[in-house]
Amino acid sequence: MSGQDPAVDDAPLLTADDVTRVYTLGRDNEVHALRGVSFTVDRGEHVAIVGSSGSGKSTLLNLLGALDRPTSGHVRYHGRDVRDMDDAELARLRNGSIGFVFQSFQLLPRLTALDNVILPLVYRSSSPRERRERATAALEQVGLADRITHRPGELSGGQQQRVAIARALVTEPALLLADEPTGNLDTRTGEEIMTLLEELHRDRGTALVVITHEAEVAARAARRIELRDGRIVTEVAA
Amino acid sequence: MxxxxxxxxxxxxxxxxxxxxxxxxxxxxxxxxxxxxxxxxxxxxxxxxxxAIEGLGSNLLFVLPGDGDFGGGPQRSSFVADDIERVDRSLPGGEGRAAGYVIGAEAVQAEGNRFNATVFGITENYLGVVDRTIARGQSLSRSDVATGRRVAVLGASSAETLFPGQDPIGRTVSLGAIRYRVVGVLERVGTTAFGPDVDRQVLIPISAAQRLFGSTRVDAIFVRAESTVGIEADREAARSALAERLEEDEFSVVSQDEIIGVxxxxxxxxxxxxxxxxxxxxxxxxxxxxxxxxxxxxxxxxxxxxxxxxxxxxxxxxxxxxxxxxxxxxxxxxxxxxxxxxxxxxxxxxxxxxxxxxxxxxxxxxxxxxxxxxxxxxxxxxxxxxxxxxxxxxxx
Structure with a gap:
């Protein structure tokens, strides 16, 4: 269910190859958000992408999440270029290989925790019963077995992020892509969330890419990629 | 999905x-x-x-004043009593299939009861041609029409209004200053939302009606064809008979189907x-x-x-x-x-x-x-x- 093509199984999970992204805001007003970024993420790796606001890390997140296409360069999943994928293939990639965790949780307020976790399963063929079972199991795994019928408004920030993590892992993705996952949480809750993400990464062998501006969060990763003004300035293995 | x-x-x-x-x-x-x-x-x-038009019975031909263009509104009739005879005699295979009428509104009263009725002056075969039946008493006779006798046949509602709970046969009704003896009552037809209420009619001999209205006109002539097949022959006969006396645009002969169609x-x-x-x-x-x-x-x-x-x-x-x-x-x-x-x-x-x-x-x-x-x-x-x-x- 990870959407991997067996033919390119030996290719790295994710490669960024001289990626640039230019936003045209108006005539003669171009913003170079990324100016040639290259790196690789292997299966089961834990990578932190750090940088201050304006460094280009949000742009990079969108490109890694296959939500956007680079202006030049290549983003490849399992060796396949995102640029060559059509709308349906991109949707299948996001649904099958990537689990998003957002800073602002992005839960649908009118749905229960269970239905929020079911959401990505709706876009693949599975029976309603199977979906419920998998979503329930995912919620159990993040420690919310007793909250499945609650709506987001009835949950604390930490609990909401746990629901979002359950939603990200319910599809058994090859990559968890977390954008400032602790940004809206207090320090202790943030630490709990990071611990949970790292557990999942360890136990399931899921690659974990965390985008953050917090040094403590970045320090937990095995490898750190630092961005400044759209370029990689340092890349260090811990 | x-x-x-x-x-x-x-x-x-x-x-x-x-x-x-x-x-x-x-x-x-x-x-x-x-x-x-x-x-x-x-x-x-x-x-x-x-x-309602179909209710008049099938196989009907209507000889109407005017050139047959319904869009022009009602047209002044040039028919006279002789034209009914003329049409009737022209029809192939026997007489008595053409009936004429003149229509008017008149206050009718009897024994203190009074209402405004639609007065039909008819030839004796009119009821047969439009397929209506007498419930009690008798219809108007040939001699009633010939002599302009002051007799009347009442619609079912007319009879009830004028003679509530009584038998109207042999009683007298007045149209204006003239008194008529009731000889028959028609079978009830039932109410419709559009057009005149046929049960509130008063029927008198056409000659008596022309005298009452002070006119010699005939409003329309109806012809009952013997069969669907005979309609065209009857239409041609009626048309040529009337063409001897009237201009082309003074009359038209249309079938029931044509009227229903229009x-x-x-x-x-x-x-x-x-x-x-x-x-x-x-x-x-x-x-x-x-x-x-x-x-x-x-x-x-x-x-x-x-x-x-x-x-x-x-x-x-x-x-x-x-x-x-x-x-x-x-x-x-x-x-x-x-x-x-x-x-x-x-x-x-x-x-x-x-x-x-x-x-x-x-x-x-x-x-x-x-x-x-x-x-x-x-x-x-x-x-x-x-x-x-x-x-x-x-x-x-």
């Missing part, structure tokens, strides 16, 4: 905004209701009026006009749907971005919003149809206007309401599907 899943998600979204969904549906509901009801009234009128066509157009007027309200309902769907798309921009990030294709999103629009209008269509049929039944039962729900107005109302959903849903749905996930996710 399966169709069933799209439908489920659409219904979920509509339920989340119950009041708004209900109000939007209401617009379509009113549109469908008015289409069904107005078409029912138009169709009811059509079948009642053509039914009247039916006019009323069908009326029905379509009613449907079109009601259709405008359906259109306004559709614009309301489009409007609310656009609001919904912009409110749920983040949701759309999220769904795309989680694996929704462009067409999954488009379909979801299209289903929402069609669910809104389809629901309005079904409820509007049910209420429209109910309203038509109420009108038919309690109002003097007839109403007849036809299968095609049902199909039209449902089809159009779904179509309205598709047409007015496409724009917002496409807009939703084409949202860029990056921008959508960041939308406040």
């Amino acid at each position: 399966s169709l069933r899943e799209s439908l489920r998600v659409a219904m979920q979204a509509l339920r989340a905004n119950r009041l708004r969904s209900a109000l939007t549906t209401l617009g379509v509901l009113i549109g469908v209701l008015s289409v069904v009801l107005l078409v029912a009234i138009g169709q009811g009128a059509r079948s009642e009026i053509t039914g 009247v039916g066509d006019i009323l069908q157009i009326l029905t379509w006009v009613l449907a079109a007027i009601a259709g405008i309200s359906l259109l306004v309902g559709g614009v309301g749907v489009s409007n609310i769907m656009l609001v919904s798309v912009s409110e749920r921009t983040r949701e759309i971005g999220l769904r795309k990030a989680l694996g929704a294709r462009t067409r999954d999103i488009t379909r979801q919003f299209l289903f929402e629009a069609v669910a809104l209008t389809g629901l309005g269509g079904v409820v509007g149809l049910a209420l429209g049929i109910g309203a038509a039944e109420l009108v038919a039962a309690f109002a003097p206007v007839p109403a007849e729900v036809t299968w095609w107005s049902i199909a039209l109302a449902l089809g159009v309401s779904v179509l309205v959903g598709l047409v007015f849903g496409v724009l917002p749905a496409r807009r939703a599907g084409q949202l860029d996930p990056v921008t959508a996710l960041r939308h406040e």
Whole structure:
């Protein structure tokens, strides 16, 4: 269910190859958000992408999440270029290989925790019963077995992020892509969330890419990629 | 995403905004209701009026004043009593198949009871030609007509009004200052919403009526053909007989089918006009749907971005919003149809206007309401599907 093509199984999970992204805001007003970024993420790796606001890390997140296409360069999943994928293939990639965790949780307020976790399963063929079972199991795994019928408004920030993590892992993705996952949480809750993400990464062998501006969060990763003004300035293995 | 899943998600979204969904549906509901009801009234009128003409009996030819153009309104009659004879004698295979009448309004009274009646001056064979039967007493005779005898046959309602609970045969009624002896009462025909109430007629010999009205005119001549096959021969005979005396544009001979055809066509157009007027309200309902769907798309921009990030294709999103629009209008269509049929039944039962729900107005109302959903849903749905996930996710 990870959407991997067996033919390119030996290719790295994710490669960024001289990626640039230019936003045209108006005539003669171009913003170079990324100016040639290259790196690789292997299966089961834990990578932190750090940088201050304006460094280009949000742009990079969108490109890694296959939500956007680079202006030049290549983003490849399992060796396949995102640029060559059509709308349906991109949707299948996001649904099958990537689990998003957002800073602002992005839960649908009118749905229960269970239905929020079911959401990505709706876009693949599975029976309603199977979906419920998998979503329930995912919620159990993040420690919310007793909250499945609650709506987001009835949950604390930490609990909401746990629901979002359950939603990200319910599809058994090859990559968890977390954008400032602790940004809206207090320090202790943030630490709990990071611990949970790292557990999942360890136990399931899921690659974990965390985008953050917090040094403590970045320090937990095995490898750190630092961005400044759209370029990689340092890349260090811990 | 399966169709069933799209439908489920659409219904979920509509339920989340119950009041708004209900109000939007209401617009379509009113549109469908008015289409069904107005078409029912138009169709009811059509079948009642053509039914009334058919009720005169089949195989009828109408010799009418004027050139037969119904659009010009009533025309002055040039017929006289001799023309009835002339037509009757011309018909192949025996006489007595042509009847003439003159019509007028007159106050009628008897024993203190009084009302304004439609007075028909008829030839003795008129009732046979238009297929009406005497309930009690007898009809007008040839000699009554020949001598202008002051005798009358009453419609069923006329008899009840003038002689409540009594036998009118042999009694006297007055038309103006002239008294007539009642010799017969007609079988009841029943009320209709359009045209004169035939049960409130008073029938007297045509010669007596011409004297009463102070005129020698005859308003129309009816011919009963012996069979459907004989109609054309009768029509030709009547036409050439009258052409000896009258100009071409002073008379016309039309069959019952032709009259039903023309009247039916006019009323069908009326029905379509009613449907079109009601259709405008359906259109306004559709614009309301489009409007609310656009609001919904912009409110749920983040949701759309999220769904795309989680694996929704462009067409999954488009379909979801299209289903929402069609669910809104389809629901309005079904409820509007049910209420429209109910309203038509109420009108038919309690109002003097007839109403007849036809299968095609049902199909039209449902089809159009779904179509309205598709047409007015496409724009917002496409807009939703084409949202860029990056921008959508960041939308406040």
